[in-house]
Amino acid sequence: MDTITFSVLQSAFKSIADEMNINMFRSAYSAVITEGRDIGAALFNGNGNLIVQGESDLGVFVTMMQYSVRKIVEVYEGNLFEGDVFINNDPFIGGTHFNDVGVIKPVFYKGKRIGFVAIAGHWADVGGSTPGSLNSVAEEHFEEGLRIPPVKIMERGVMAKGVHDIIMSNVRIPWEREGDLSSQISSVAIGERRVIELADKYGVENILEFMEETIEYAKVMLEKEIDKIPDGSYFFEEYMDEESKYCKDPVKIAVKMTVKGNRMEFDFSGSDPQTRSAANGTYSSTVSAVIVTIKSLFPDVPMSYGCFLPISFIIPEGTVVNARPPAAISAMAGTVYEKVIGVSLGALAHACPEKSTGCPHGLINLVMGGVDDKTGEYYVMYLFSEGGFGGRATKDGSSGLVSLFGGGARITPVEVFERKYPILFNQWSLRQDSGGPGRFRGGNGSIKRFVIARGTAKLSALGDREKFPPWGLFGGKPAMPQGLVLNMGTEREVNLTLKASNYLVKEGDEVTVLVAGGGGYGDPLERDYALAEKDFLHGLLSSEHLYQEYGIVIDDQDKVDTAASDRLRAEMREAAE
Known part of the structure; x- marks a missing residue:
């Protein structure tokens, strides 16, 4: 394929993913989608391999959804029809935690399957024992909500009422979830239509050729970058704060990264066994976290299945980075996923220090739900954190950003929270002195303080880096740790910790969320x-x-x-x- 056609199709496919995203954040019901843009869209070839993602995607969704699409190909081959739509949130089949629901649609052209379009978004609630479905003390995933393997939610264009009703009968605020699901279904319909239009315009053979070439293009580009890294083995380990209420010991996540020529291997054999808490990862989540890290260091490499090909993995089953069902997983994003990014960054820092950074802050998921006394309606509020990124070889870290894998996510405005939920904010600002000291300092974290304006609610949180804050590099120092405190600075102060679960808060209580900065880079005594x-x-x-x-x-x-x-x-x- 000539370079001009390739470039045109590459931009066209990205535009399709972007349009799917735009449709969803304009039409969904959950505030975390419409305002926070906790979504991700992608296109795949007929075998389920990733072709392209949107510019504003969360990388965590896109890199993991590939496993979901492949599973659909494996299980439903011969039983896929025009008009079919699948739904999936299974962490063990390419999902993240249960809240992140994927909707996938096969694309046919003149009767032949040529690919898939997919979009994932964070539903504010999917059932379980806590409002918001994030439960740090869960021992099994049955306590965390509804687990949905890849199953048809629509068949030949007709809603599968039985599947639909089972889902909506097991979630809080089903009318809101209906809006999210309808938004996703319309988004993949748009994606399907746009791919067919491209096939009409450029010819289906050119579309199929592009799909293969864009994978090869990304593979070759990443191989060239890897080839610049000195051969050798590089080791790094990190610890999660603690396992659970049953075990207060820190949990180790360790990687040995081996570089040989234009190939890399990430071996997680040194990591601890899976936990009796919600802080567990899966095979696909660990692979995803590594790919997201690699992509952050080599941003010019386009994201596709080609990014996976030069990299191999050893991720033993039964470890915290590849847990077996029925392990609980709702804390994955803010704990294991973040720590896999951390150890991958740490290993890469030894190999290519000029491209590396101090450790970024860790994602904090906070959910709160109850009945609003003013309206009599049930609500579920979801809030994620923004903090500092690590200092770099030539620049300070950025301040007040969402997590590294958060990509296109945005900060939900204070006004939206106060309009939709019974809370009032007293403070939302950068957190002074929170970045790790260094010749180039880490970016600043943030501090949020909000008061319960009326009624009572149940509050839960999932996060980490309270005891093991973001580390620095080459003489750079750690950032301030993270935390969650109730009524801070008063006689009623309670350290809730980032493992709070179903904690009852009442009118007048103030919740403070303390988000870390990033780790420093270089000796702070050399600061300009x-x-x-x-x-x-x-x-x-x-x-x-x-x-x-x-x-x-x-x-x-x-x-x-x-x-x-x-x-x-x-x-x-x-x-x-």
């Missing part, structure tokens, strides 16, 4: 004075923090006292020897 002064004037770093961590003195004119700072740094270096 002009950059430090700018940080102080912008309120990102306090004078006390600059003095203690950076050896920088701010004078009474809010300027860096260079002479005093030089003396202080000399003293700090001497004391460290």
Whole structure:
């Protein structure tokens, strides 16, 4: 295929995924979709291999959905028809946690299957014992909500009423879930229509040829990047804060990354066994986290199945990174997935330090539900965190961003929360001094404080990095840890922790969410004075923090006292020897 046609089709396929996303966030009902854009759309070839994703996707969805589509091909081959639509949220078959529901549609052209279109989105609730379906103390996934393997929700264009009714009878606020599902079905219908239009315009043979070539193109591009990394084995390990109420020991996630020529292997054999809590991952989630990490370091490589081909994996079954059913998994995104990203970044830092960063903050999922006294209606609120990214070899980390795998997700406005739910925000801002000190500091995390305006509710959270904060690189220091506190600074203060489950909050209670910054990069005593002064004037770093961590003195004119700072740094270096 000539390069011009290839480029045109590549842009056209991306536009299809983008249009699917736009349709969903404009028509779904869950605020986390319409405002937070916790969604991802992708197109696949006839075998279920990823062809393209949208520009605003969450990478976690797209890289994992490939396993769902392949399972459909495996199970339903010979039983796939025009008008079929599948639904799936099974973490053990390409899902994430149960809230992330995928809808998949085969695409036929003149009677021949030429591919699939799919879109996933976070439903605010899928049943289970906690409003919002995130349950840190669950021992089995049966406590977390409805597990849906890939099954037809529509067959030959007709809704499968039995499947539909089972789903809607097992979720909170079914009318809202109806809106989300309808939005997804319409999105994949748009995707199907656009692919057929491309086949009409360019010829189906060109479409099929493009699908194969774009996979090969990504593979070759990634192989070239891997070939630049020095051969060798690189090891890194991290710990999750604790397993569960039954075991307070930290949980190890370890990787050995081996580079040989233009191939990489990620071996997770050193990781701990699966837990008796919701903090478990699956094979597909671990693969996805590695791919997302690789893609973040090599952004020019287009995302497709080709990104998987130069990389092999050893992920032993029964470990925390590849748990067996019926393991609970609702905490996956904010715990295991984040830590797999962390260890992958850490291993890559040894191999290519110029491209690496300090550790980013970890995702915090917070859900709250109850009956609003004002309306008498049941509600479920979902809030995710934004924090700091790690410092880099030549730049500071970014502040106030969603998780690394969050890609196109957005921060839901305060006004939306206060309009839809019985809460009022007292604070939502960057968290001063929260980034890890370094020659290039980590970005700042955030702090949210909201009060329960009326009634009572049940609050649950899933997250990590309270005891093991985001680490720094090459002399850079860790960021501030994360946390969740009720009525902070009062006599009624309670450390809820990021494993809170169904905690009863009532009118007047204030919830504080503390999100970490990113880890620092390089020795903080080498921080440029002009950059430090700018940080102080912008309120990102306090004078006390600059003095203690950076050896920088701010004078009474809010300027860096260079002479005093030089003396202080000399003293700090001497004391460290």
